[in-house]
Amino acid sequence: MVTARRTVQADVLVRGEKIVRVGKVSPRKADETVNARGLLIFPGFVDAHVHFALPVGGTRSADDFRTGPRAAAHGGITCFLDFTVGHPEVSLPNALERRLKEAQPACIDYSFRAEMIGWSPERAGEIFQVAEMGVRSFKFYTTYSDSGRRTPLGHLRAAMEAIRELGGVAMVHCEADELVDPGGGPFPAARPPIAEEVAIAEVGILARETGCPTYIAHISSARGLIAYLEAKRKGAPLMGETCPHYLLLDNRVYMRPNGHLFSVTPPIREAEDAETLWWALGRKFLTAVSTDHCPFANSHKEVGRNDPAKLPSGLPGVELLPALLFSEGVAKGKISPRQFVYYLSDGPARAFGLLPRKGKLARGGDADLVLWDPHARWTVEARTLHMNADFSPYEGMELQGRPVAVMVRGRWVVREGEFVGTEGHGAFVPWQG
Ligand SMILES: [Zn+2]
Known part of the structure; x- marks a missing residue:
C-alpha cells in the first residue's frame, strides 16, 4: 500500500462506501476478499483539471459525462474536478445547477469549480451562494480577451479578496494577454513562455497581497515555473499544477505531419522545459x-489544419494520466512512488477541499482504491482507449504499469481491465469542512 506518506504491507477493510480499517485484517471479518499480492494499492486518483462536454466554438469537447468518467475510471481516476460554464449573464449558482444536472450520468465522483466570466460587485455575493452549494473554488483566465473570458487584474484582485474571506481557492490560467497573438493559434510563437512568466508573477503578487490561496493551472515552461517559485518564496500562498503533455512531449510534435492535432493552450514547450518541470516534481x-x-476528434481539428486561429485547443489525457506519470516518473526514477501518490491524490484533494474523503487511504475516507500492476508493459493505441476521440498524443508510447482494478465508494468500477461500473454511481463531492 502506497500513500503520500508511507509504503507498507497492509490490508484494507471496506464496509459500505467507507474504509473502516487499514492494517491487519482477519479474512474472517470479510464477506469478500481480494488478493492483491504482487500489486500496489493506491488511494483513488483525482484528476483536478478536466473539461467534459465543454462548449467550444459551436462544438463540444469530445467526451461527455458518460464517456469521460468511464475513460477516467479505466485509468484509475476515481474523482474528477471539472468547471461550470461561465457566462457574463448567468449567475454562479445557476451555472452550477446546470452543470450538476449534466454530470449526473458520471460513474465516478466529481466536483466543480465556478468559472468566473464577467466580474461585478454582485459576484461577491454569488461566491458565498455557491459556497452554500458546496463549491468554494473559482476559475479565472488572464487571457482570452478575444472571447470575453479574461478577468482584468483589478477584478481578479476584488474576487480574490472575497474568496480569501470565504476560505476558498482561486484557480488561474496564467498567460498575459498583451503578450499573446490570438491570430497565431495555440502555438509557441503566438503564446510564448514570457506570457506565462509575466502572468504568474502578477497573479503571485495579488495572491500575496490578498492572502487568497491560489492554484496556478497547467504550468508549461521553465520561465513560468521560476516565476511561481519566486512568488512562493516571497510569501504568496500558491499551489501549482503541470500536465503530462508538458512533461512527456516537446515542441518537435508540431513538425509532424499531424502536428496541428497537438494544439493545446498553453502550447507544448522545449525539451529543456519538460526537464525543468520534472526537476520541480x-x-x-x-x-x-x-x-x-x-479531447477533439481528428475531424474537429481538421478545420484548423491550415488556419491556426480556427484550431480547437485541447488534448486528451484522463485515461492515461496515472500510467504516464508512473511509467515516465516512477519507473524511470524521476519521482518516488509516494510523490506519485501526492501529485495524483493527496495534493489535488487538499487543494480543492476534498480531504479527508478523497486523496487518502485511511479509516473514515471514501473507499476509493486502485490496485496497480507495477510491472505490466503495454503500448498506447488510441483505438483501444475508452475516450471518445480517435487521437492520442501518446500513440505508440510503451508504458510500464497500469491499473488492474478500481473501486469508487465501495463499488468496483473496473476489474481485470473491464468496466463493471454503473452510470450515475458517481456523486458530487462538496467542499469539505
Ligand atoms: Zn483547462
Missing part, C-alpha cells in the same frame, strides 16, 4: 499533475 515544488483533458 522531484522536489515536491508542485501540488498536482492533472490532464486538462479536452
Whole structure:
C-alpha cells in the first residue's frame, strides 16, 4: 500500500462506501476478499483539471459525462474536478445547477469549480451562494480577451479578496494577454513562455497581497515555473499544477505531419522545459499533475489544419494520466512512488477541499482504491482507449504499469481491465469542512 506518506504491507477493510480499517485484517471479518499480492494499492486518483462536454466554438469537447468518467475510471481516476460554464449573464449558482444536472450520468465522483466570466460587485455575493452549494473554488483566465473570458487584474484582485474571506481557492490560467497573438493559434510563437512568466508573477503578487490561496493551472515552461517559485518564496500562498503533455512531449510534435492535432493552450514547450518541470516534481515544488483533458476528434481539428486561429485547443489525457506519470516518473526514477501518490491524490484533494474523503487511504475516507500492476508493459493505441476521440498524443508510447482494478465508494468500477461500473454511481463531492 502506497500513500503520500508511507509504503507498507497492509490490508484494507471496506464496509459500505467507507474504509473502516487499514492494517491487519482477519479474512474472517470479510464477506469478500481480494488478493492483491504482487500489486500496489493506491488511494483513488483525482484528476483536478478536466473539461467534459465543454462548449467550444459551436462544438463540444469530445467526451461527455458518460464517456469521460468511464475513460477516467479505466485509468484509475476515481474523482474528477471539472468547471461550470461561465457566462457574463448567468449567475454562479445557476451555472452550477446546470452543470450538476449534466454530470449526473458520471460513474465516478466529481466536483466543480465556478468559472468566473464577467466580474461585478454582485459576484461577491454569488461566491458565498455557491459556497452554500458546496463549491468554494473559482476559475479565472488572464487571457482570452478575444472571447470575453479574461478577468482584468483589478477584478481578479476584488474576487480574490472575497474568496480569501470565504476560505476558498482561486484557480488561474496564467498567460498575459498583451503578450499573446490570438491570430497565431495555440502555438509557441503566438503564446510564448514570457506570457506565462509575466502572468504568474502578477497573479503571485495579488495572491500575496490578498492572502487568497491560489492554484496556478497547467504550468508549461521553465520561465513560468521560476516565476511561481519566486512568488512562493516571497510569501504568496500558491499551489501549482503541470500536465503530462508538458512533461512527456516537446515542441518537435508540431513538425509532424499531424502536428496541428497537438494544439493545446498553453502550447507544448522545449525539451529543456519538460526537464525543468520534472526537476520541480522531484522536489515536491508542485501540488498536482492533472490532464486538462479536452479531447477533439481528428475531424474537429481538421478545420484548423491550415488556419491556426480556427484550431480547437485541447488534448486528451484522463485515461492515461496515472500510467504516464508512473511509467515516465516512477519507473524511470524521476519521482518516488509516494510523490506519485501526492501529485495524483493527496495534493489535488487538499487543494480543492476534498480531504479527508478523497486523496487518502485511511479509516473514515471514501473507499476509493486502485490496485496497480507495477510491472505490466503495454503500448498506447488510441483505438483501444475508452475516450471518445480517435487521437492520442501518446500513440505508440510503451508504458510500464497500469491499473488492474478500481473501486469508487465501495463499488468496483473496473476489474481485470473491464468496466463493471454503473452510470450515475458517481456523486458530487462538496467542499469539505
Ligand atoms: Zn483547462
